[in-house]
Amino acid sequence: MVVLIDVLAWIFTGLLLVLAITCVVAGRGGLGRNRYFGVKIPALERSDDAWRAGHAAAVLPATIAFVVALVASIFGLIAPATYWIAVLVAVLGVIWVFIRATAAARQQRPSAH
Numbered sequence: 001m002v003v004l005i006d007v008l009a010w011i012f013t014g015l016l017l018v019l020a021i022t023c024v025v026a027g028r029g030g031l032g033r034n035r036y037f038g039v040k041i042p043a044l045e046r047s048d049d050a051w052r053a054g055h056a057a058a059v060l061p062a063t064i065a066f067v068v069a070l071v072a073s074i075f076g077l078i079a080p081a082t083y084w085i086a087v088l089v090a091v092l093g094v095i096w097v098f099i100r101a102t103a104a105a106r107q108q109r110p111s112a113h
Contacts, residue, residue, distance in 0.1 A: 006076065009083035012090035013073045016066035019097065020059065027056030041098055043105035050105035057104030058097040065093020 019039075025031045026038050033051045038044070044054040072086035 003080070003083075005083045005087065006080065009069070009073045009076055009086035009090075012087055013066065013069040016062060016069050016090055016093060019094070020062040020066045023055045023058040023062045023097070023101075025055075027052055027059055031055075039097065039101050041102060041105075043102040046105065047108060049108040053108050054101035054105035058101040061093060061096035061100050065089055065096065069093070 022031065022038060029052055031038060033045065033048060038051070039055060039058060041054075044051050069086040069089045072082045072089060076083035076086065
């Protein structure tokens with residue numbers, strides 16, 4: 001029987017992968033500011049430079065959170081209690097992404113457009 005936490009763990013792990021890929025692409029300039037996709041926090045919306053810097057800074061925490069959540073989810077197949085670790089890591093990972101992205105974006109000077 002599939003339990004809700006099992007499904008949530010795998011969904012959150014997948015979303016962390018999407019977040020990590022998004023941060024890589026946006027941090028390299030392949031995804032510009034837009035209304036729909038990316039880390040949508042005010043500090044990153046200030047300028048194109050803030051957008052890129054914030055996403056670039058978020059690559060490390062997003063990737064680490066994804067890898068840890070993936071390992072926990074895999075172990076969850078054997079020991080279902082570890083699914084809780086994956087969910088917790090996902091939540092903490094997103095918080096870490098927001099903190100790192102905000103700090104990096106705030107260090108960027110507003111562009112003179």
